Amino acid sequence: MKTTKIGFITLFTMLFFGLLSSCKKDDDDIPALAKPxxxxxxxxxxxxxxxxxxxxxxxxxxxxxxxxxxxxxxxxxxxxxxxxxxxxxxxxxxxxxxxxxxxxxxxxxxxxxxxxxxxxxxxxxxxxxxxxxxxxxxxxxAAEAKAAFKLVLTEVKGEGHGDHFHDLADKEGVEPLSVNFDASGEAIGHSHFHISPSGVYKVELKQYDAAGVEIQGQYIKDKATADNYKVFITGGAFILNPNSENSTGAIFQPKETTYSDGTAIPSGAIETTGIISYFTAGAANAGEKDVKFVLRKFNDKSTKATITRTDWNLTNYDVKFPGEDVFRLSFELHAEDGE
The missing domain is CATH 2.60.40.3880 (Immunoglobulin-like)
Structure with a gap:
């Protein structure tokens, strides 16, 4: 019995000091003075x-x-x-x-x-x-302003002929160019497009609501709606292709193919609006130009049928075609080879 008590005391002592040693070892693993x-x-x-x-x-x-x-x-x-x-x-x-x-x-x-x-x-x-x-x-x-509008230019294949294009087709491996605009039509960030004077570009208009959803389709919802609107490009004093030597002038051709409701847009010069269009500056217009991309709503929808393909850059478009500008997007166009 005495031997048993001594053995128990010995075991307890070993466990006690073993625990102290273990605690000390844990403490040693956390150096108090070693800061992160x-x-x-x-x-x-x-x-x-x-x-x-x-x-x-x-x-x-x-x-x-x-x-x-x-x-x-x-x-x-x-x-x-x-x-x-x-x-x-x-x-x-x-x-x-x-x-x-x-x-x-x-x-x-x-x-x-x-x-x-x-x-x-x-x-x-x-x-x-x-x-x-x-x-x-x-x-x-300051918080960056949200884009209310965007213009996207993508170079394509095509040949200018008078006031319009032939043989338009997509190019592979082309990086689109874009400029964002605030609700007042002023550019956000960079405000210019660098393009080749002889290049042909597909021009796409994007408009966004407060949630960032595209809403540009509202202007070509159907024929009855689209008859109220047309895009103009003002400024730049472009030499138009029909008036240029050796066909080196500018062409702007609105060219949507369907209304937003899915019906086909009649072919010809007067039915399209400019939500999707094609553009070339032409060698005769090389250099820098300050321009505005304008969507105009007419007082009388019969006005649209009187607009020809050479009216897009008229300085007096607002007088000749009564109505109001829905928006005006201001940007610089740098038509220079090597840019």
Missing amino acids: EIGTMEIGTDNSKTAAAGSDLHLEGNIVAEALINKIDIEIHQEGGGSYKITKAYTEGKYIGVKNATFHEHIDIPSVAPAGEYHLHFTVTDKAGNTTTVESPITIT
């Missing part, structure tokens, strides 16, 4: 340290935490006396409980964020309670 290390952070696209309201901020960098990552906190606060702040915390997931991590996230910047100068705090806390913070100034720019 944060490598060079890439902040913003191409490390621009800039983001637009309504978009996101790219953040990327390597983290080493000997005591394992417990939490990552991000704070972006307004400078210059402003009170706007963006915060984000990571307490679970792939970055937590590991020693090495490559942090790569895109932090949402709300569209209501005021434009201006901000300050970023990126803080890593390990399981021992140590913290390391990286700071950086960043700039938030």
Whole structure:
């Protein structure tokens, strides 16, 4: 009996000191003084340290935490006396409980964020309670305006003949050109098209509602609707192809084939509108021109039948064809080889 008691006491003592040793070993695995290390952070696209309201901020960098990552906190606060702040915390997931991590996230910047100068705090806390913070100034720019309109130019095959084209066909491997416009018709971002003077281009009009849905089909919903509208290109003082030497002038040919309801548009010069059209500047018009793409609604739908293929660039179109301009999209046309 005495021997049994001694054995029990010995076993208890061994377990007790073994537990203490184990706890000490666990503590040794979390060095209290080894703070997390944060490598060079890439902040913003191409490390621009800039983001637009309504978009996101790219953040990327390597983290080493000997005591394992417990939490990552991000704070972006307004400078210059402003009170706007963006915060984000990571307490679970792939970055937590590991020693090495490559942090790569895109932090949402709300569209209501005021434009201006901000300050970023990126803080890593390990399981021992140590913290390391990286700071950086960043700039938030104003939210980008949504496109209300877009013009898309795609080079195609085709031959100009008088005031119209023959043998139009798609080209393979062609990169479309485009310009976006706000609701007032002003270009968003770049405002020009670089085209070859002799190139033939398919021109597509896009219009968007508040949800970004295309609505340009409303103008050619059916024949009765389309008879109210026609596209003009104003400005540029183009030399038209029929008036040029050696057929080197400009041609603009509206050329939709169906109404939005699926019925065929009658062939000829007067029925089409210009939601889809074809254009060449021609060598006689090489250089830079400021132009406007205009959709006009007529007071009398019988007006459309009086418009010929050479009326598209008239300076007095608004007088000759009474009505109102639905919209005017302003852009620069650079018709120069080698661009």
